[in-house]
Amino acid sequence: VVIDSVSGPAEVLPGEGFTVLPEHLEIHENCRPIMQGHILTGPVAVRGAKPGQVLEVKILDIELRQDWGYNVIRPLAGTLPYDFETPRMLTIPLDREKNIGRLPWGLDLPLAPFFGVMGLAPPPNWGRITSIMPRAHAGNIDNKELVAGTTLYLPIFNEGALFSCGDGHGAQGDGEVCITAIETALRGTFQLTVRDDLDFVYPRAETPTHFITMGMDPDLDQCAVMALRDMIVLLGEKGGLSREDAYTLCSLAGDLRITQTVNGCKGVHMMMAKNLVERAA
Missing domain, CATH: 3.10.28.20 (Acetamidase/Formamidase-like domains)
Incomplete structure (x- = not known):
């Protein structure tokens, strides 16, 4: 399955010189969030998936969809909530051919794109929850290791598994300390397989x-x-x-x-x- 994502509220959209995807504009024009969280694509129902099984998510490919990303520092947020009193938002140009992001001080940062959010619908008795906090259903795990060529294993809590993803990151360090990575739009190609031979209740993953x-x-x-x-x-x-x-x-x-x-x-x-x-x- 191929899944496209966009990332970011209206206030982070860049000015002239960058391409803003039409669906990103349409979302902000026509949708109002029920609670704070991410823009996600899904859910994708997987035929035959049942609670108690495990969904194998092979991440076959990840592509950048646009020529920019953004990074935000916000007071009262991040790992140092009281150290930065003034908000800052950076628009970061992305060069898809060279696979780099150009930072304001001239550094060309190598990109390693991945989806910050990948997960299944949570247990029904949890009710409606925000996408911000990761839990047993995975979700906003922000694991920089989960690039193309890796596999995520998720316990299934609902019929159809109901896989969603988003929160595309062009690059991120372990910790994501200032609360954002290079947030951007991605296209992911996934192979979703129900595994009856696995029996665990918390996410796992593997790289090559x-x-x-x-x-x-x-x-x-x-x-x-x-x-x-x-x-x-x-x-x-x-x-x-x-x-x-x-x-x-x-x-x-x-x-x-x-x-x-x-x-x-x-x-x-x-x-x-x-x-x-x-x-x-």
């Missing part, structure tokens, strides 16, 4: 070289605990390691990384090289 487990919670320490515990489980499943051996391997070779610190529910992910797990097996 690493397994990834995740933790999301308002407490960053608890995020680390969640990601670590799930990696211990994964190492038992994939490599046949005891809990003690898995815990040791996590300490010796696992990398705990701060995914983001700005979404209410913060995020930590643990990465483990696949070749180490294969050797253990």
Whole structure:
């Protein structure tokens, strides 16, 4: 499935010299948000998907759709909410051929586009929720590792799974510390597959070289605990390691990384090289 996204409220749209997608203008002219959150595309219903299964989301390709992105600093937001009293909004030119973003001080920043939001409809008993806070259904995970060629695994809570994505990022550091990345419009090509052979209740991912487990919670320490515990489980499943051996391997070779610190529910992910797990097996 091919999914197009746009990103940003009306006040971030650039002036002359940049291309604004017509659907972006149409959304702001005709839609009023029910609550604070992102512009998302979806949901996509997956035939045969049922609660208790897992949806495999292969990210086959990601393309930039426009020649600009934006970045915002806002008082009372981000990782340093009291350090910056004046709002700032930057329009960042994007060169799709060179795959760079030109920053105001002259730096050409390499781009690595990914969708900040990818997720399924949450458990029905949660009711309507904002897209801002990531949880067990994933959503606004803001994980910079999830570029083209990687795979996300999501527990299914509803008939049809109901996959949505958006919040396109041209580039982002671990943490997304000022509350925004290079926010931009993307086109994603995904392969969605229902997996009956997987049994877990929290998002996981993998790159060509690493397994990834995740933790999301308002407490960053608890995020680390969640990601670590799930990696211990994964190492038992994939490599046949005891809990003690898995815990040791996590300490010796696992990398705990701060995914983001700005979404209410913060995020930590643990990465483990696949070749180490294969050797253990």
